[in-house]
Amino acid sequence: MARIKAIRGMNDILPDQTPVWQFLENRVKEVLGRYGYAELRMPIVEQTDLFKRSIGEVTDIVEKEMYTFEDRNGDSLTLRPEGTASCVRACEEHGLIFNQVQRLWYMGPMFRHERPQKGRYRQFHQIGVETFGMQGPDIDAELIVMTARLWRQLGLEDAVTLHLNTLGNAADRARFREDLVNYLGAHVDKLDADSQRRLSTNPLRILDSKDPQTQALLDDAPHFHDYIDDESREHFERLCKLLDQAGVAYEVNARLVRGLDYYGKTVFEWITDELGAQGTVCAGGRYDGLVEQLGGRPTPAVGFAMGVERLILLLETLGKVPDAVRQQVDIYAMAMGDEAFARLFGLVDTLREQTGLRIQLHCGGGSFKSQMKKADRSGARIALLLGDDECRAGVVTVKPLREALEQRQVPVEQLADTLASMFVEDQE
């Protein structure tokens, strides 16, 4: 019988990896909390129409990447391919953005049926941040500065660069799109195959084509900047100024467009060249029209999402995960003989409460030597030994496993204090 394996592109996160995930998640929560952002938790499944109406019917995500299925009662449901739509739906449904300002974040799995690759999986995880009710560039700047701060907290500030652009308003974008299609349509033969296809599906995407001939052709094409209205231009200029003042470096990239239809005005991407083809580690922008598009009142909004797998990959390749993060046990306790074990069993339980230290008790017997081996492998700094000798004397042997210090015998009453003091100095 064939063994059952995990679904393609959907990964188990194993015990040696979860500490890294927790490290990242904790740092992110810490930073977002400092800026006053609140967590929101949403279902993973939504009505299919939510994504069709928000992301855009003709985008790749909706056309060929969604996990869509029929519920038992015939409703079309979809495993969420991104978080923004759900977030807007939830806020709208519960009146969170009716005449109100919100700063929110969420985290969890997203699903897209793509061909798996480094940094790209069918179930992947995003940490998303969305804000509602603020139309000025100040909140755009806050979001970007906040991400820059986060990179510093993670030690990634030298590994990522910020790309920034404005997409103007919807009407101007439509005008530009038309002119661009007309111009490129007259030179179809010079476009690469992918761009030819995009001419009818998603013409703006042609702007970031990697084909040199296509790029040459674009030099003489209509320029998007000439289509931007005054309001968007001013919004963008004020944003740039705020970033300058905050000391956040950016690169204005006029050819940066996003794959989701709802973006307008500000768009940005944090990109690394350490991860091969999937270099975008965080991306977002303004989507003032989306709430209304989903049936709410017109509500300005900006947000972004981070790719958790990609950030972890980046942390790992750059060696930015502190060693202490991977250490799961402080103390390994072992006993020789049934009587000693019985005594140790109760003792470590008390010690855990008294000291808050992570104590692993050896279970399953085995020779003393093999227990020592386990203690070593556990990564613990200290081993506690309890045998007949110690039982008789009312002491426990405390053996440092990492430092070149002598082991010593400590009376049971003093054990908690002794251990606590051994772990104080490395709090920072």
Place this chain on the structure above:
RNA sequence: GUGGAUGUAGCUCAGUUGGCAGAGCUCCGGAUUGUGAUUCCGGCGGUCGUGGGUUCAAGCCCCAUCAUCCACCCCA
């Protein structure tokens, strides 16, 4: 969806013109009574991704299929 590379022990990988399935690491045990990381000895561990085919004989050749990795594409 397209192209390329790769699937052999839990992990990393050898395996010759087709001829008995291998190593290192891990794990378990031992090298004088209760002391780990080094060293030495021994042991456990296999549907050679899966299904067909060719052959006296297939890990190796052929076909199909699945998966992984990388790139295109897409995107976080």
